[in-house]
Amino acid sequence: MKIATYNINGMNARLPVLLKWLGESKPDIACLQELKMPQENFPEEVIKNAGYNVVWRGQKSWNGVAVLSKERPITEITRTLPGDAEDEQSRYLEVTIGDLTIVCLYLPNGNPAPGPKFDYKLKWFERFNAHAKELFSSDKPVVLTGDYNVIPTENDVYKVKHVEKDALFLPETREAFQKLVSQGWTDAIRKLYPDEKIYTYWDFFRNAYNRNAGMRIDHFLLSPLVDKKLVAGGVDKEVRGWEKTSDHAPVWIELKD
DNA sequence: ATGCCGTGGAAACCACGA
Numbered sequence: 002m003k004i005a006t007y008n009i010n011g012m013n014a015r016l017p018v019l020l021k022w023l024g025e026s027k028p029d030i031a032c033l034q035e036l037k038m039p040q041e042n043f044p045e046e047v048i049k050n051a052g053y054n055v056v057w058r059g060q061k062s063w064n065g066v067a068v069l070s071k072e073r074p075i076t077e078i079t080r081t082l083p084g085d086a087e088d089e090q091s092r093y094l095e096v097t098i099g100d101l102t103i104v105c106l107y108l109p110n111g112n113p114a115p116g117p118k119f120d121y122k123l124k125w126f127e128r129f130n131a132h133a134k135e136l137f138s139s140d141k142p143v144v145l146t147g148d149y150n151v152i153p154t155e156n157d158v159y160k161v162k163h164v165e166k167d168a169l170f171l172p173e174t175r176e177a178f179q180k181l182v183s184q185g186w187t188d189a190i191r192k193l194y195p196d197e198k199i200y201t202y203w204d205f206f207r208n209a210y211n212r213n214a215g216m217r218i219d220h221f222l223l224s225p226l227v228d229k230k231l232v233a234g235g236v237d238k239e240v241r242g243w244e245k246t247s248d249h250a251p252v253w254i255e256l257k258d
Numbered sequence: 259a260t261g262c263c264g265t266g267g268a269a270a271c272c273a274c275g276a
Contacts (some may be wrong), residue, residue, distance in 0.1 A: 010275080011265050035275085037266060056265075062266055110276060132272070163259085170274060202276075205263040218276080248264080248275085 002256045003027065005237075006219055008034040008148040008202075008249035012065070014070070015247055016044060022240050023051055028253060029071050029096060032105035033057075034066025034148045035247075036091075046146070060091035065103045066147070070098050077101070084128035092125070101227070102136065106147035111168030119168050122150070123169045126177040129230050130184070135220075137184050142226040145186065148249065149220050153188070157217035158196065169218060186222035189254050193234045201236055202249045219252045230256040 005028035009015040012033075013193040023031065033054070036043070040059035042156060048055045058068035068075055075096050082093040092107040092115060106129065111122030136143050152158045152170045164170040181187055190199055200215025209215065233253040241250040 016267060035265095111275095112276065152276095164276085167276065204261085204276075207260090207262070216276080229274085 002029045002258060003253055004030045004031045004032075004103070004144060004146070004220065004221075004256065005251050005253040006034070006146040006148070008247060009220060010035045010247040010249065011037045012044065014091070014245065016047065018240070018243055018246055020047070020051055021243070022237065022251060023053070023069075026237055026251060026253065027071075028069075030103060031069040031251075032094075032103065032146050033067040033069070034065070034105070034107040035061060036060075036067060038065055046080070056094065056096055058091045058094055064091040064107055066091060066094045068094055068096050068103055068105050068109055070071035073098050082106075082125070082128055083088070083132050085124070088125075102139075102141055104136070104141040104143070104145045104147075106145065106149070108150045109149065110150050111174065114166070114168040114171055119171075121175065122168060126174075126181075130177065130181050133181055133186070134184050137186065137224060140226070141224065143224040144227055145222040146220065148218060149173065149178065150218055151220070152216050152218060153178050153191070153220075155198075159198070159200070159212075159214045159216065164216070165255055173254070179191035180247060182222065185230070186224065187225050187228040188215070188227070189231055189234050190236075190252065192228075192231070199236060200238075200250075201252050203241055205248050219249060221252065221254050223254075228258065232257050245248060
């Protein structure tokens with residue numbers, strides 16, 4: 002079974018690229034972020050005609066997450082991250098597909114830091130870590146995937162100097178991610194490629210993609226029951242080179258049945 | 259070294275992304 006995550010940066014603008022990628026990569030499950038679309042505008046029929054069941058949580062202009070599943074039905078567990086009833090941003094979807102729990106997340110960017118946006122990021126992270134701990138304790142097969150907006154280590158960015166003061170790399174951010182992983186989750190891509198420079202995002206400007214000036218910020222964290230089924234994974238890097246593409250590339254893992 | 263580009267929404271500019 003192939004599971005993918007892809008920050009599409011706007012459903013309206015990305016629909017042709019999304020459909021082309023789904024047709025070529027054929028993930029069984031795809032988690033999308035940054036729909037940037039109101040709930041009612043989602044192209045449900047188009048996605049269904051492409052062969053996918055879908056659950057989504059939209060929001061006007063910003064954020065927005067979706068889970069797509071080929072054939073197997075999706076059961077929605079929740080569309081809000083527990084811990085703050087005031088938080089109205091669409092950044093979280095938790096579903097089950099078969100016996101597998103899938104969490105699709107779009108963690109706040111947090112820039113500029115310091116400031117209220119960075120505070121929101123760290124608070125969101127704390128809430129997420131608390132909930133992830135509960136999920137981990139369930140001893141079920143769980144996948145936490147999406148755009149974490151976290152550069153975990155110096156090996157996950159093309160040049161440390163350029164992100165030293167960035168909310169994606171500040172010590173508080175990396176510590177929060179490390180705390181999360183320390184609950185027992187496996188960083189799937191890093192496990193498969195222990196030392197390689199693996200990127201999932203490249204800026205639109207400064208010719209970043211062609212210079213391979215990227216960073217690894219989209220992640221798969223696996224509970225032990227999923228980790229033991231992990232057989233492959235990677236980044237569909239060529240998608241980042243397509244016309245009218247997102248600034249992220251899709252990331253995927255393959256689990257044995 | 260820098261939102262230099264891309265997107266959406268409102269309104270022909272601004273917010274936001276990482």
